[in-house]
Amino acid sequence: MMNKAVLNHGNPKELEAKRIAEIKSLSYAERLERLMAIIEVSYALKNARKKRK
Numbered sequence: 001m002m003n004k005a006v007l008n009h010g011n012p013k014e015l016e017a018k019r020i021a022e023i024k025s026l027s028y029a030e031r032l033e034r035l036m037a038i039i040e041v042s043y044a045l046k047n048a049r050k051k052r053k
Helices: 012-025 028-052
Strands: none
Touching: none
């Protein structure tokens, strides 16, 4: 399961390094699960914009 989201304020390079380390620590299945979630959100946003026009 994914942990509760926490807003981070800090050096962008440090935050990027943390994200990269987090992703590298995930299993292949967890990475794929995250990718699918991003694709689903992207698809939903794309279709929501079309319906407004």
